[in-house]
Amino acid sequence: MYLHLPHSQAAIVVVEVREKMLFQVGGQGTRPTFFEMAAAQQLPSSLRAALTYSLGVLALRRPFIHKILDYEDECFALLTLVLETHSLRTTDGSFAESLYGLRRRAVKIKVKGDNKGPDAREEINHTGLEKRQKILSVVFLVILPYLRSKLHSIYNKEREAALQASLWGHEDERFGDANYFDGDGNPIVSTSGSDTEDSVRERLRKKIRKIIAACYPWIHAGNEGLSFAYQLLYLLDATGFYSLGLHALGIHVCRATGQELMDSSSRISKIRSRERERLRGPPWLKAVQRALLSCAYGVLDYAQTGLIAAVFFFKMMEWWYQSAEERMSAPTVYPPPPPPPPPKVAKEGIPLPTDRTLCPLCSQKRANPSVVSVSGLVFCYSCVFRYVSQYKRCPVTLMPATVDHIRRLFHDV
Secondary structure, three states, X not given: OHHHOOOHHHHHHHHHHHHHHHHHHHOOOOOOOHHHHHHHHHHHHHHHHHHHHHHHHHHOOOHHHHHHHXXXXXXXXXXXXXXXXXXXXXXXXOHHHHHOOEEEEEEEEEEEOOOOOOOOEEEEEEEOOOHHHHHHHHHHHHHHHHHHHHHHHHHHHHHHHHHHHHHHOOHHHHHHHHHHEOOOOOEOOOXXXXXXXXXXXXXXXXXXXXXXXXXXXXXXXXXXXXHHHHHHHHHOOOOOOOOHHHHHHOEEEEEOOHHHHHHHHHHHHHHHHXXXXXXXXXXXXXXXXXXXXXXXXXXXXXXXXXXXXHHHHHXXXXXXXXXXXHHHHOOOOOOOOOOOOOOOOOOOOOOOOOOOOEOOOOOOEOOOEEEEOXXXXXXXXXXXXXXXXXXXXXXXXXXXXXXXXXXXXXXXX
């Protein structure tokens, strides 16, 4: 059928790509879909945002929590270190991957047939993770994101400092005189070696920050480009590695089977029983240690549920405050105000005629009708202009008015 198409090869490629993408969406076999891998990769950032938001809300009532927020990167790195180490030890998968029923497997490639023959084929076998791969996985999951966040914060500070310097000038140029002269105008000469060492350290620190600010955009762009390339290749089923880190470690992420889930639960129970048997000391100390271990195991067991609840709570509060802000910023449509009461005719004023089309001043049909804005009554333009110019008031209500309060009416427009 494709031979009769004008662009048969292009059509075949499009169909193959579409079939591969549909296979990725369907999620058949042990290979995770692209969306499962993307969700597992984005979960730590969502978890961090949820925890930061919750601590920020609590810090409004408990100011000491601000100290935790000052060391946000370190606290989150410590939390992820505990979670990732425990998850890799018990389930052979990261914390986010274990939530989606995924496991990490080492890749071993075997060549079938003659190595130099044209019929040689490669067979991929998956085995359990080695201790070295688990340690390196912790490095890629915890240490590298922590360093990336610190580099990003340094880059932002340097960029803000450069922006302020371009607008207001350098701090040394603005306040340098106050640092080198005393109150009498005499120069201050420092003879201590500690000040010189501090200045050298500060100068070295500034140079390192400038180097980081200059190199970080290129490093970040290269990292994002490689991540996009690996994700695109994984989506098109051109590679089994979702990221550069997994490729460097030689690890595939696979779906966990029912037997593997049962094995992991039995492995966890064996590890915990072995740790309880290692307890040493008097009976009361063993009881305290067992209680602490039980509490730690309970926290680790319910950490997944608690963190998922935290993410859900964060998303709910974000939606709630966003909808509240939209309601506050949305323009309110008020009903039109009621019409003002009709003007009252003064005792010494000119009475209104019964026919509303007549001018109260000349008692003739209005010519070039004009209204006096202070009272809302309509007269002939020439009549009301002469009266207001002479008496500075409305002829009927006697309210103060000037010729600027006269407005022409155009009925035919």
